[in-house]
Structures are given as structure tokens and as C-alpha cells.
Amino acid sequence: MPNRVGIDVxxxxxxxxxxHNGRIERTAKVPTRSVDLVETILNAFDTLKIPDEQVINQIxxxxxxxxxxxxxxxxxxxxxxxxxxxxxxxxxxxxPVNYRELSGEMDxxxxxxxxxxxxxxxxLKSDLREGPTHVAIVGKxxxxxxxxxxxxxxxxxxxxxxxxxxxxxxxxQANFYRRSLTTYLxxxxxxxxxxFVQQLQTAVTARKIKAPISILKADGGILPLAxxxxxxxxxxxxxxxxxxxxxxxxxxxxxxxxxxxxxxTDIGLILSGVPLLSSKGAQIGPFSTLVRTLAVRSIPVGGDxxxxxxxxxxxxxxxxxxxxxxxxxxxxTPTDAMRYLGLIDYGNEQLAEEGLASILPEERRTQTFLYxxxxxxxxxxxxxxxxxxxxxxxxxxxxxxxKVWEVLHPHVNQAFQTLVSGGGARGMTTALGxxxxxxxxxxxxxxxxxxxxxxxxxxxxxxxxxxxxxxxxYRVEETGEQGKWTGSLRPYLEVEGFMDTLVQKxxxxxxxxxxxxxxxxxxxxxxxxxxxxxGQIVRGAVHLRAGxxxxxxx
Amino acid sequence: xxxxxxxxxxxxDWSLGDFHPEREERLLYTQEQLFEEGVLDLPQIKxxxxxxxxxxxxxxxxxxxxxxxxxxxxxxxHLIAAGSAILLGEARVRGDIANGFVLARPPGHHxxxxxxxxxxxxxxxxxxxxxxxxxxxxxxKKIAIIDTDVHHGxxxxxxxxxxxxxxxxxxxxxxxTLYPGTGFVNEKxxxxxWEQTLNIPLPPGTGDEGYHxxxxxxxxxxxxxxxxDLIINSAGQxxxxxxxxxxxxxxxxxxxxxxxxxQPDLAVLEGGYSIEGALPxxxxxxxxxxxxxxxxxxxxxxxxxxxxxxxxxIKPYIEALKKQxxxxxxxxxxxxxxxxxxxxWIYSPxxxxxxxxxxxxxxxxxxxxxxxxxxxxxxxxxxxxxxxILVRIPFQACPECEQAGYDLWDHLLHHSDDCISGLLQNQxxxxxxxxxxxxxxxxx
Numbered sequence: 001m002p003n004r005v006g007i008d009v010x011x012x013x014x015x016x017x018x019x020h021n022g023r024i025e026r027t028a029k030v031p032t033r034s035v036d037l038v039e040t041i042l043n044a045f046d047t048l049k050i051p052d053e054q055v056i057n058q059i060x061x062x063x064x065x066x067x068x069x070x071x072x073x074x075x076x077x078x079x080x081x082x083x084x085x086x087x088x089x090x091x092x093x094x095x096p097v098n099y100r101e102l103s104g105e106m107d108x109x110x111x112x113x114x115x116x117x118x119x120x121x122x123x124l125k126s127d128l129r130e131g132p133t134h135v136a137i138v139g140k141x142x143x144x145x146x147x148x149x150x151x152x153x154x155x156x157x158x159x160x161x162x163x164x165x166x167x168x169x170x171x172x173q174a175n176f177y178r179r180s181l182t183t184y185l186x187x188x189x190x191x192x193x194x195x196f197v198q199q200l201q202t203a204v205t206a207r208k209i210k211a212p213i214s215i216l217k218a219d220g221g222i223l224p225l226a227x228x229x230x231x232x233x234x235x236x237x238x239x240x241x242x243x244x245x246x247x248x249x250x251x252x253x254x255x256x257x258x259x260x261x262x263x264x265t266d267i268g269l270i271l272s273g274v275p276l277l278s279s280k281g282a283q284i285g286p287f288s289t290l291v292r293t294l295a296v297r298s299i300p301v302g303g304d305x306x307x308x309x310x311x312x313x314x315x316x317x318x319x320x321x322x323x324x325x326x327x328x329x330x331x332x333t334p335t336d337a338m339r340y341l342g343l344i345d346y347g348n349e350q351l352a353e354e355g356l357a358s359i360l361p362e363e364r365r366t367q368t369f370l371y372x373x374x375x376x377x378x379x380x381x382x383x384x385x386x387x388x389x390x391x392x393x394x395x396x397x398x399x400x401x402x403k404v405w406e407v408l409h410p411h412v413n414q415a416f417q418t419l420v421s422g423g424g425a426r427g428m429t430t431a432l433g434x435x436x437x438x439x440x441x442x443x444x445x446x447x448x449x450x451x452x453x454x455x456x457x458x459x460x461x462x463x464x465x466x467x468x469x470x471x472x473x474y475r476v477e478e479t480g481e482q483g484k485w486t487g488s489l490r491p492y493l494e495v496e497g498f499m500d501t502l503v504q505k506x507x508x509x510x511x512x513x514x515x516x517x518x519x520x521x522x523x524x525x526x527x528x529x530x531x532x533x534x535g536q537i538v539r540g541a542v543h544l545r546a547g548x549x550x551x552x553x554x
Numbered sequence: 555x556x557x558x559x560x561x562x563x564x565x566x567d568w569s570l571g572d573f574h575p576e577r578e579e580r581l582l583y584t585q586e587q588l589f590e591e592g593v594l595d596l597p598q599i600k601x602x603x604x605x606x607x608x609x610x611x612x613x614x615x616x617x618x619x620x621x622x623x624x625x626x627x628x629x630x631x632h633l634i635a636a637g638s639a640i641l642l643g644e645a646r647v648r649g650d651i652a653n654g655f656v657l658a659r660p661p662g663h664h665x666x667x668x669x670x671x672x673x674x675x676x677x678x679x680x681x682x683x684x685x686x687x688x689x690x691x692x693x694x695k696k697i698a699i700i701d702t703d704v705h706h707g708x709x710x711x712x713x714x715x716x717x718x719x720x721x722x723x724x725x726x727x728x729x730x731t732l733y734p735g736t737g738f739v740n741e742k743x744x745x746x747x748w749e750q751t752l753n754i755p756l757p758p759g760t761g762d763e764g765y766h767x768x769x770x771x772x773x774x775x776x777x778x779x780x781x782x783d784l785i786i787n788s789a790g791q792x793x794x795x796x797x798x799x800x801x802x803x804x805x806x807x808x809x810x811x812x813x814x815x816x817q818p819d820l821a822v823l824e825g826g827y828s829i830e831g832a833l834p835x836x837x838x839x840x841x842x843x844x845x846x847x848x849x850x851x852x853x854x855x856x857x858x859x860x861x862x863x864x865x866x867x868i869k870p871y872i873e874a875l876k877k878q879x880x881x882x883x884x885x886x887x888x889x890x891x892x893x894x895x896x897x898x899w900i901y902s903p904x905x906x907x908x909x910x911x912x913x914x915x916x917x918x919x920x921x922x923x924x925x926x927x928x929x930x931x932x933x934x935x936x937x938x939x940x941x942x943i944l945v946r947i948p949f950q951a952c953p954e955c956e957q958a959g960y961d962l963w964d965h966l967l968h969h970s971d972d973c974i975s976g977l978l979q980n981q982x983x984x985x986x987x988x989x990x991x992x993x994x995x996x997x998x
Contacts, residue, residue, distance in 0.1 A: 086851050086852060086853040087587070087591050087838065087851060087852055088591045088592070088593060088838065088842060088847065088848075088851065088852070089847065089848045089851055092596060092842075092847045092848070093592060093595055093596065107855060108583050108586035108587055108590065108834060109583070109586075109830075113855045140590060140591075141586075141590055143590075144586075174586060174589035174590045175589055175590060175592050175595070176590050176591065176592055177591075177592035177595055178592060178595070288595055398602075398603045399603060400562065400601055400603045400604075401563070401603055401604055402562070402563065402564050402565075402566050402585070403565065403566045403567040403568075404565055404567050404568050404630050404631050404634060405567055407563075407604050407605070407606060407634050408606070408630060523566055523567070523578075524578075525566070525578050525579045525582050526572060526577065526578070526579065527579060528572075528573050528577065528579065531573045532573075533572065533573070537579070537582065
């Protein structure tokens with residue numbers, strides 16, 4: 001697929017790139033008009049000026065729309081119904097939304113402990129009979145057995161066929177709390193997402209472009225528009241900047257990716273060519289989710305962060321109040337420090353000095369003190385970034401281990417390099433390299449790096465199998481598939497073949513090209529009753545990790 | 555906020571045998587339960603990742619006989635469990651956490667001062683290694699270990715029997731009805747640590763009420779009198795009414811209450827083999843109680859439908875046991891070998907059966923009576939056809955006891971005709987020398 005377009009629909013700007021045979025041919029940056037996305041996208045295509053749009057093979061889009069929709073509380077009301085069972089009190093954890101608890105309980109192997117109580121369901125009638133409403137139904141251990149969820153859903157559908165219902169067991173990972181909130185968000189953002197899809201398609205159709213459209217996910221993979229679970233599109237921005245770095249690195253490099261923006265800096269980690277995944281799901285505002293995401297740190301420091309004078313010197317604030325002083329703003333910023341030191345060549349030199357001087361008491365406004373101050377500002381910023389890098393490395397090194405083998409083979413520290421992109425990147429390279437102790441490379445096309453990452457992204461695939469041969473059932477975490485196992489009680493080679501079939505099926509369903517599969521060794525747990533093995537629990541996983549389809553030539 | 559550390563190490567790739575209770579599956583459902591409940595998302599819970607204990611750390615508490623090298627191939631999982639206990643213990647003492655739960659396999663409380671192999675599923679005593687590490691490296695002085703496993707914590711008792719700075723209390727099903735068959739009220743500690751060991755054997759059938767009564771009316775007052783710097787709970791879960799190896803009647807909620815009463819700085823998993831019916835719920839209740847969360851909604855699916863000993867039955871039993879305990883006065887045998895340094899040496903012989911591999915160890919223990927310190931210990935350990943020696947110079951040893959230890963060690967090195975090996979466990983200097991007839995001296 002030689003011709004690819006990447007579009008990053010951000011809150012303020014929409015970026016786009018056109019890539020032909022691994023060469024960035026055109027880039028565009030246009031303002032995002034959230035009321036008229038069709039117009040915004042058409043505008044982006046106009047600016048790209050692709051000679052023949054018919055030759056485009058693939059369009060990939062990353063967007064903060066869903067993220068912002070959640071953070072700005074634009075979701076419709078969702079009725080959250082929980083089969084919460086016994087265990088930890090629900091209010092031990094912070095619930096950002098209301099819920100109703102219903103009776104009915106499963107255990108960890110999907111056995112019914114207590115059936116649901118239909119009389120409770122009767123009481124839901126009055127609230128759910130009217131109009132189209134969004135409903136999320138989630139049971140504790142529903143990822144082991146979704147029966148109660150299915151039963152309630154079909155009861156409610158009979159009551160009101162226009163109900164829009166999401167079931168928790170479609171999110172097949174453990175964690176009832178996160179599964180509940182993920183299911184809630186998933187149904188909550190569906191309207192918003194579908195509206196976005198429609199606008200996207202309208203724009204592309206208007207240009208008579210036939211290329212398929214994919215969306216970038218938080219884990220750095222892409223999926224066709226229609227196959228994506230809407231909530232998976234959150235946080236694709238930081239994932240895109242990590243992917244953009246991948247397009248510029250040796251295939252097995254280990255790299256710290258630093259993307260310095262105006263107000264925030266995103267930091268990611270690439271280990272031997274593979275971006276680090278977070279061991280927990282994404283956190284979005286008050287919602288803890290099961291959404292698989294790259295491990296990234298976003299810290300509130302950037303080129304436009306406010307610098308305020310204090311008795312002891314200065315404070316680097318975690319907010320922005322307009323552009324840098326040297327670019328016509330009212331407040332001194334790290335950008336002014338970079339300008340003063342000659343690390344960047346944009347902005348007015350005189351103004352930069354003036355801005356910095358306002359931090360110093362009048363008697364110290366000399367070149368020596370100004371130089372000292374500017375250097376200290378850069379160092380302060382570098383220190384904040386370095387702390388986030390360290391915390392990310394710790395997350396990687398201190399991943400919990402549940403097997404002897406894992407403990408005896410810990411992660412070894414690798415030789416890292418650093419790739420810096422974003423507006424303030426150029427001014428920070430030297431200081432960052434010194435503090436992090438790594439070689440530093442400046443990212444190419446850093447003003448459109450998210451679009452670049454999106455354009456070059458490939459699919460990811462994860463298939464985690466949980467097989468209980470005694471209960472004769474299997475579960476797939478990522479798809480929520482729950483099926484009957486008809487194979488032997490102690491499968492060995494059989495389970496490998498079964499896994500292959502599952503992966504093929506999943507790849508076909510989502511239109512994913514299978515390549516570079518990474519197989520985790522299976523774990524076999526003999527189930528013993530008395531002194532007899534009566535079955536096995538088998539766990540295993542296959543991954544197609546986040547990556548890019550190739551390198552770009554700068 | 556009260557922070558609770560958890561170190562979850564289920565050793566999913568390790569077992570003592572295909573059908574052995576101590577197998578891969580043991581903490582599988584506990585993992586399912588804890589992860590599904592979302593306990594790791596509780597803001598006050600901090601998860602730690604496991605680490606490996608060193609042989610040096612093990613030798614501080616236990617002699618690996620005939621020498622550590624012989625055990626090398628079988629120790630990995632045990633060293634991780636012990637190392638994990640150390641890691642969380644350090645976090646507690648440094649104040650990073652208010653308390654913690656070492657939810658790790660394999661267990662350790664049947665493993666004693668001399669180790670020839672695995673017994674009662676244990677090879678390394680996780681709590682003992684932890685306790686001596688905290689004393690040697692973090693300056694902790696007085697530590698109490700409360701063993702609430704259904705089996706007598708005979709290994710832990712053995713290691714600290716002469717140690718006045720460690721209070722060891724074990725509550726367990728009466729040794730006349732259960733492995734390992736020890737832990738009676740007359741086992742009250744050595745001459746230098748009299749009353750620092752307390753055994754409370756309970757009748758089969760004891761339930762929540764009875765157990766809590768004993769804690770409130772006997773264990774807690776004793777604990778308070780000792781005023782330890784740190785409390786460690788050897789948290790075995792085999793008192794649960796579904797346990798296949800024992801006959802007690804505790805519930806998951808009952809375990810939550812035990813934790814609430816003891817307020818341990820660290821809970822360390824020991825036994826518990828009802829892996830589906832009890833462990834997921836008991837572990838959850840303990841963790842919630844440590845984290846200061848409500849554990850009353852934790853309920854095992856199976857109903858308790860067998861007779862539980864009533865409080866009315868337990869109370870008089872306990873009162874009688876207490877009386878019996880009080881009447882037992884110290885009575886020791888003074889005996890020494892010709893080459894022993896000066897002082898009164900108290901002799902006690904006993905034998906230890908290694909059920910996992912099926913052999914016997916015969917021990918002849920001598921401790922130097924001392925008014926100033928825990929007293930130097932000299933142990934001859936016979937595991938036919940071999941004989942090994944342990945010489946222990948205790949923490950805060952007085953000069954005389956320290957010298958006595960060196961003299962005994964010197965004697966072994968020069969007149970070792972019938973011994974294959976020995977360990978100089980110099981807790982005072984934190985130095986551990988292993989001598990082996992064929993391999994010579996090694997310092998750990």
C-alpha cells in the first residue's frame with residue numbers, strides 16, 4: 001500500500017500527512033472546527049494538495065473527539081445495572097456514575113451461585129419502558145459467564161426494543177469495577193463516535209476517495225472504522241507520537257520518546273522496537289477502564305508553561321496563559337529561555353530578554369544573571385521530564401511477576417536513546433541528553449508527528465485464551481467470546497491448534513494481516529479433586545504488538 | 555491514608571508434585587477473585603513485585619544442611635517467597651506502607667533452625683528470614699509472630715525458642731489430632747527466653763466465636779505486655795471450615811476479624827488448601843481488613859453446615875488450658891560436652907520428621923544459660939549417615955557467649971572426626987561461615 005494518508009483530528013488543530021512509498025510528500029495543519037468536521041477534513045485534504053486522491057490506498061485517523069467528549073461530560077445518561085454479588089463493598093472504590101445493584105451471582109469459574117431475581121427486574125420497567133435509552137449491564141465474573149447479563153438484556157429488549165444495550169462480558173478481562181465503567185463509557189460514547197464516523201465518511205465520499213478508513217487506538221494499533229469499539233479510540237494522540245518515533249528509528253532500538261507541546265509533554269518508552277504497554281487499562285478523567293493503552297506519561301509542562309517570580313527565584317507553573325513573551329505573549333515561558341540562549345531561532349530575541357528580566361529583581365538584570373536564569377529554567381523543565389522518564393522505566397522494571405521463571409529473568413537495563421519532537425524540542429536536546437545520559441535525536445516533521453504516526457500505524461492483535469476443560473468452556477479476553485470446549489480434558493498440542501484457529505478467526509473478523517506473531521508460552525494448571533486430575537485450566541496469549549509498516553525517509 | 559502493600563506471588567510455574575496440595579492451582583482462584591474485585595485499584599493499595607532472598611539472608615535464621623550448595627536446585631521458589639517477605643517488611647519498617655500482605659507461595663513455618671529438606675511443604679522459613687533481616691539491617695528490636703495457621707508453627711518456634719526478643723504465639727488445632735503433633739502449652743521457651751513461646755492448642759470444631767474469644771482474652775493481652783516494635787501474622791488459612799486437611803470451622807469473615815484484632819504490620823501467607831472454597835474469600839477478607847475496608851460482604855458460597863463448638867464449650871476449655879499453662883514451671887537438664895566452654899549448658903534432644911521426603915533428623919540442642927543475652931546455641935544434627943553442627947552466636951550476644959561461640963567453632967574445625975559440616979551463625983557480626991569436610995570453609 002504505497003499511498004497513505006494520516007489525519008490527526010485534535011481539539012485545536014487537525015494535522016494531515018500524505019506518504020508515498022515511505023516518503024512524506026505533503027503535510028497540512030488546519031484549525032479544527034468542531035461544529036463542522038466535514039469542512040475541517042475537506043480543508044485538510046485541500047491543504048495537502050495530493051495530485052490524484054484516487055491513488056490513496058489507506059486513510060488512518062486519530063482523534064481526541066471521544067476523549068474530549070468524556071472529559072467534558074458530553075455523554076448521554078446511561079443506566080448502569082450491576083450484578084455485584086458478594087465481596088468488596090462497591091463504595092470502596094470511587095464511582096463517577098450512578099448504578100443500581102441487582103441480585104444474581106457467579107463465581108470465578110463461571111458457576112452460578114445465586115440466580116437473578118425477576119421481581120427486581122419488574123421494578124426497572126417504569127424507568128426503561130420509554131424512549132431510546134442507553135443501558136449497560138455488568139456482572140461480577142461475567143467474563144467467566146455472561147448468562148445473567150444476557151438474560152436481563154433479553155428481558156429488557158422485550159420491554160423496549162429501542163434500548164441501546166451494552167454487556168460487560170464483551171470486555172473479557174478481570175476487574176468488575178473497570179469492566180463496569182468501560183461498558184458504561186462504551187455505550188455512552190457510541191452516538192458521539194458514530195456521528196464522527198458519519199462526518200468522516202461524508203467528507204471522504206465527497207472527494208470520491210475509495211480508500212478504506214481506519215482509526216488509531218490507544219494501544220497503537222489500527223482498526224477499520226466499522227469494527228472499532230468506540231471507546232478504544234481514546235488516547236490515540238500519545239500512541240501516535242510513539243509510532244511516529246518508530247518510523248524514524250532502527251527496528252530494534254530502545255528509545256525514550258519525548259513529545260514537548262505547548263502545555264504538556266508526553267513521554268513513551270520503546271523497548272527493542274516495541275512500545276511499552278501499560279499493565280493497567282487507561283484512566284480517563286475519573287474513569288478507570290480496561291482499554292488497552294501504551295504506557296505513557298503526560299506531564300503538565302511545555303514550551304508555554306508560565307514562569308512566575310518568587311522570593312527564592314522562580315516557579316515553573318503547570319499551566320499556560322497564551323504564547324511566549326518572545327512571540328507576543330505577556331508572560332515569560334521556557335520558550336523565552338530557549339530563545340535567549342539561542343537554542344531556537346523563532347521569536348523576538350529582544351522580547352525574550354525582556355520577559356526573562358521581569359523575573360529578576362532590577363539590580364540583577366545583567367547578562368550574567370539572565371544567562372543563569374535561562375539555564376536554570378531549562379534545567380527545571382528537563383528535571384520534570386526526567387522524573388517522568390524514571391517513573392515510566394520503574395513501571396517497566398517493577399512489573400509484577402507471578403512465576404518463578406519471570407523473577408529469575410528480570411528485565412535488563414537497555415541502552416536507550418532519546419527522540420524529542422514537538423514545538424520546544426530543538427531547544428531541549430542538549431540539556432535532555434545530559435540529564436538522561438543518552439544520545440538525543442530530533443524528530444522529523446514534529447509539527448505533524450501524530451498524523452505521521454497514524455499514517456504509518458499497523459494493526460495490533462491480542463488473543464488471550466482462558467480455557468477450563470473441566471467446565472468445558474473457553475473465554476477470549478479481548479473479544480469477550482465465550483464458547484464451549486469440546487476437546488480433551490488434558491489438551492496439549494490440541495490447545496495450540498485451537499489458539500491458531502482463534503487468532504485466524506479474529507484476524508479475519510477485523511481484517512488484520514497476521515505477521516510477527518508473538519506467542520506467550522501456555523500455562524497449564526491441573527485441576528485436582530481428591531488426588532485425581534479432573535481437568536485443566538490453560539492460559540495463553542498471542543500478540544501482534546504495536547508497530548509501523550515501515551520507516552520514513554526524511 | 556493508611557497504605558497497604560501487597561506482594562502477590564502465586565508461583566504459577568512451581569509445585570511440589572502433580573497432586574500435591576502445594577501446586578500451581580493453589581492461588582489461581584485467589585488471583586481471579588482479587589483481580590475481579592478490583593482491589594488493586596483501591597487507592598491505598600500498593601502492589602510490589604517479588605525479589606529473591608540471598609543465601610546470606612537465609613543463613614541468618616537457618617542452617618541449610620549439610621551445606622547450602624546441596625539445596626541449590628530446589629530453592630528458587632522458596633527464596634522468592636522469603637525475598638518477597640523481606641521486601642515488604644522493609645517497606646513497612648521504612649514507613650512506605652502502614653501494613654502489608656505477603657501473599658506468596660510456598661509457605662515456611664514448618665521449616666526450623668536446621669534444614670535437611672522439605673517438611674510440611676516448607677523449606678525456608680519466610681517469617682524467620684524476614685525477622686532476622688529486619689533486626690540485622692533495620693535495627694528492629696522486638697518482634698512478635700502470631701501464627702494463625704491450623705498447624706503448629708513448629709519451625710518458627712524452633713528458630714526463636716531461645717530468643718527473648720521474639721515472642722512467638724501459635725494457635726492451632728490440637729497436636730494430638732493433627733500434623734505436626736507438637737505445640738502444647740508446656741512448650742514455653744528455652745532458659746533464656748522462658749514464656750516467649752506461647753502455644754494454644756484448640757479443639758477440632760472451633761469456629762469464629764471461639765477463636766476470637768481466645769485472641770481477645772489470651773493472645774492480645776500477652777501481646778500488649780510484650781509491646782513489640784512489629785507484629786507479624788503467619789496467616790495460614792486452613793482453619794476454614796472447607797479445608798481438606800484440618801477440622802476447624804472458621805469463615806472468611808472470621809479471618810477478616812482475626813486480622814482486625816491482631817492489627818499485624820505484616821501478614822504472611824502460610825498454609826490453606828481449600829483452594830476454591832476458602833482461599834479466594836479468606837485472602838480477600840484479610841487484604842480488605844488490612845486496608846481498613848469493610849470485609850463483611852465477603853462470603854464464601856458454601857454454607858457452614860457442620861456443628862461448631864459453642865462459646866459455652868470453648869470458654870471452660872480455654873480457662874482450664876490457661877491454668878495448666880500457668881502451672882508449668884521451667885525444668886531444664888544441665889549437660890555439657892567435655893570441650894564446651896564454661897557456663898551452664900541446657901540440653902534438649904528432639905527429633906524432626908521430614909514428611910515430604912520421608913526421613914528423620916535427630917537433634918541434640920545445647921544453649922548456654924545467660925542473664926545478659928539469648929545465649930550461644932550448639933546443635934548437633936544427625937541425618938543418618940551424616941552429622942552436622944550449628945553454632946549460633948545470637949543478636950546482641952554478651953562477650954562471654956560470643957567467645958563461647960568462637961571456641962565451639964574452633965573445636966569443630968580441629969576435631970571434626972564425626973561431622974561432615976557445620977555453620978557458624980554469627981548473628982552478632984552478621985557473618986555466616988559454612989565448613990564442609992570436602993569443600994572447606996565458605997563465607998556467606
